[in-house]
Amino acid sequence: MTTLDELAGVLGEPAVPEGTWEREASYVSAAALRRRVPAEGLAERVRAIDGVASVEVRGKGFLRIVVAVPGVxxxxxxxxxxxxxxxxxxxxxxxxxxxxxxxxxxxxxxxxxxxxxxxxxxxxxxxxxxxxxxxxxxxxxxxxxxxxxxxxxxxxxxxxxxxxxxxxxxxxxxxxxxxxxxxxxxxxxxxxxxxxxxxxxxxxxxxx
The missing domain is CATH 1.10.730.10 (Isoleucyl-tRNA Synthetase; Domain 1)
Structure with a gap:
């Protein structure tokens, strides 16, 4: 299972790619809002995925996720x-x-x-x-x-x-x-x- 398969499994849906990816491969997700679960708790589960470089909680529950190696x-x-x-x-x-x-x-x-x-x-x-x-x-x-x-x-x-x-x-x-x-x-x-x-x-x- 790849990093992105695991990410979709934890979020319950595919994350949405953000930006140009020229410098970093970032995604955003509103899964915490849609599932009505604490964003920080979901972020912690995402951080535990091998290949995820960073996770940031933004606004009212959006996650910004950076994948270390987009080549996966x-x-x-x-x-x-x-x-x-x-x-x-x-x-x-x-x-x-x-x-x-x-x-x-x-x-x-x-x-x-x-x-x-x-x-x-x-x-x-x-x-x-x-x-x-x-x-x-x-x-x-x-x-x-x-x-x-x-x-x-x-x-x-x-x-x-x-x-x-x-x-x-x-x-x-x-x-x-x-x-x-x-x-x-x-x-x-x-x-x-x-x-x-x-x-x-x-x-x-x-x-x-």
């Missing part, structure tokens, strides 16, 4: 998004959300192929290495998944576009595979893991 979000295989888009195939430009999403899937699949060819290890995932701002943005979007799955209006279409755009930036600015004479290392393993998760969530063909 990609430790397990995600469940596919329950959404079937009817985006047109053309034009294949950034103005077409269908292209943005499908090309994100294509890139994620390509990364996994290149990683195998270049000898990037599949094992030894270290979530703390996903500390560049671009992969942190991808993790921030992924953090919304649990809450959206239980929402009556999850907004999957716009969510997939946001995830794809965040992944495109990470793909271009923080490559998941070695470049030039660079040797494959643990950071590449971590980034390839993100590609695997994003590829599972974004619909599309493996190649365009």
């Amino acid at each position: 979000l990609v430790e397990e295989e995600p469940v596919r998004v329950p959404f079937e888009a009817e985006w047109p195939d053309f034009p294949r430009t950034w103005e077409n959300p269908g292209f943005v999403v499908r090309y994100g899937h294509v890139r994620a699949c390509a990364v996994r192929r290149w990683a195998r060819e270049l000898g990037v290890a599949e094992g030894g995932f270290r979530g703390e290495l996903l500390d560049d701002p671009w992969h942190r943005r991808v993790l921030r979007v992924l953090a919304e998944l649990p809450g959206r799955r239980v929402s009556r209006e999850p907004g999957w279409e716009s969510y997939l576009v946001r995830l794809a755009m965040a992944y495109h930036d990470a793909h271009e600015r923080a490559p998941a595979v070695p470049v030039g004479d660079e040797e494959p290392g643990a950071v590449h393993t971590a980034r390839v893991r993100v590609a695997a998760v994003v590829g599972k969530l974004l619909p599309g063909p493996d190649r365009l």
Whole structure:
């Protein structure tokens, strides 16, 4: 069970990601108010979860929770998004959300192929290495998944576009595979893991 699974179990609901996550991975929760339980008592239970860096009680009972390693979000295989888009195939430009999403899937699949060819290890995932701002943005979007799955209006279409755009930036600015004479290392393993998760969530063909 991951830190976030335990957190949802203690709160009784998914926590809501807050901020950009560029510096820290924070969540907020109104679970104490909804369950009508003392906020400080719930905060103490949250603090006991391995992987929670800090918990602060705010206002009338809101909790602000910081997770030490947001990379735990990609430790397990995600469940596919329950959404079937009817985006047109053309034009294949950034103005077409269908292209943005499908090309994100294509890139994620390509990364996994290149990683195998270049000898990037599949094992030894270290979530703390996903500390560049671009992969942190991808993790921030992924953090919304649990809450959206239980929402009556999850907004999957716009969510997939946001995830794809965040992944495109990470793909271009923080490559998941070695470049030039660079040797494959643990950071590449971590980034390839993100590609695997994003590829599972974004619909599309493996190649365009």
